[in-house]
Amino acid sequence: MDAAANPLLTVDRLTIDIGGANVVDDISFTVAPGKVMALVGESGCGKSLTSYAMLGLLPPAARRTAGRIMLENTDLAALSERQFRKARGKDISIIFQEPSASLDPLTTVGSQIAEAYRAHHGVSKAEAYEKARQMLVDVGIPDPARRLDQYPFELSGGMCQRIMISIALICGPRVLVADEPTTALDVTIQAQILDLMKKLVADRGTAIVLITHDMGVVADIADDVAVMYAGRIAEIAPVHDLFRQPKHPYTALLLASVPKLDDAPKADLATIEGTVPTPNEFGVGCRFTERCPLATDKCRTEQPPLFDCGGSHRSACWHIDRMAEIREVAA
Amino acid sequence: MSERQNVLEIRDVAVHFGGRGGLLGKAGPVIKAVNGVDLDIARGETVALVGESGCGKSTLSNTIVGLQAPISGSVRISGDEVVGANRRQLNDIRRKVQMIFQDPALSLDPRSTVGATIGEPLIARGVAKGKALRERVATLLQQVGLRPEHADRYPHQFSGGQRQRVVIARALALEPDLLICDEPVSALDVSVRAQILNLLVALQKRTGVSYLFVSHDLGVVRHICDRVVVMYLGRFVEMADRDTFFANPKHPYTKALMSAVPEADPEVQRAKQRFILSGELPSPSNIPSGCAFHTRCPLATEICSRERPELTPRADGARVACHHA
Structure with a gap:
């Protein structure tokens, strides 16, 4: 299947303004199902703002002044907050760098995953828990029934990131935005998480937008790469050509x-x-x-x-x- | 006199935490962070200490500078014993060993000018004051690639890489014999990382300072170090000089680490033989019997859970703690 012919996500001339400056300036790229597009660049290049815009999570000071973010035929950038709530988790999800900062410390991981499922599906708690248990099996967590009843502090960093991935994927979104998903993890755990992401892409056909500064991670997992500098795309290419x-x-x-x-x-x-x-x-x-x-x-x-x-x-x-x-x- | 001059000699150091009466008088678990390690660093040498979170590398660094007392063992810096030293002795020793950390923003006082920050150790030790102090600070700033007029600025006026330069300038103010660098470039952007690594190499050539370089980034380690030590659950499992280490890693944990670090080259990376560890690091309060790595090791056999392998020398000079390597 030609990636360019059938994009799932199309970011088209996206421009974001903060205080009169175009901190994201005319960014365009597409991602096909089952492909990984890496946005690479150093601090302040606009890669994270671009990804937040896809989820409707721009900070108050930032404003989209031009461009569209098309998920097939829907312009995500034009959705109201109410409409976005329906799309987040179901159509497009995000995982962040620091899993421990994204999880609620006072709620068991089981109910956090189940809650994400129930937000989009009218099912009983028991059914949602069963879904959560299956999800933990998919992300490679041993002894899932016991893990569901644990709190985030009882889990390691790598385990917490698997929980975050479970929450992000339980409703089967077609696009996953991963913002530095392995930066806070040890290298052996990073390798496990990257392998898990590759497997999910292959099995489910999820399209991934990967935000990273690590050229090694890009070399490992990306199909295409957009190198960003000071809010603009400097270069965009298939991964082998770029390197x-x-x-x-x-x-x-x-x-x-x-x-x-x-x-x-x-x-x-x-x-x-x-x-x-x-x-x-x-x-x-x-x-x-x-x-x-x-x-x-x-x-x-x-x-x-x-x-x-x-x-x-x-x-x-x-x-x-x-x-x-x-x-x-x-x- | 070409004899090897050691700036650091560690002998059989162990550091444990907890175990005494906790809440309600119950004894808590003993956390065995460091379990008997030996290490020498020669003058002008860079030794990398590699391992994952919880392996004890930061505890060991803290012990070397006397911030953490070991339960046993000896730490000598240029001949002076750190363990059991009183406050005045420690004060003297600390001018010979300094430490820099991962996040320069957390290591600098936001309300002090950079000049005051760099000059502070010189004033505290009575090394310089007045005009001499200003000149010394200006020289230090230039040595780390900043300009003398930067002395009047505050940390927030600098980028992350420039702040790390300030931290390095302060650490070098008293001309230490040993600088402990705890993940000094992990928080920096890639292009800035290269600048700081180049600076550390250049400073070592000029001053002969030794580095203990704590890092998880084997690419950086390969670039900057003379020798590498791998730590797992409080013990060294492999030590070797750089070329031997990277050409012929022996311990299965070392091999796993190497295969886990992604190479910045898609062809190399995707053709690489993978050796992915299952499971996670066991808790240092409950270290597995025998070889601590046997629970995750693909080579493990019955002897591994029974007998702890000692670090033994191999033909090429490497020392490895494994029954099967």
């Missing part, structure tokens, strides 16, 4: 700054000089200009569009033909 042949200086430098297997020990890592501009420092041109080794006057004055590089690989850079120079800087 093999980055077409934006920011992506190339980001990849080069991660220590590699074959690096000489203690050799200098590639760095990106300077810092991310704050929204009031956004210029009219490319927002990466001040830190970019390839920058010219044109970059300062004109915003580059996303150029098509072939094979659904696109990059917002005026100097795609000079990427070889970046590889020299990075090496």
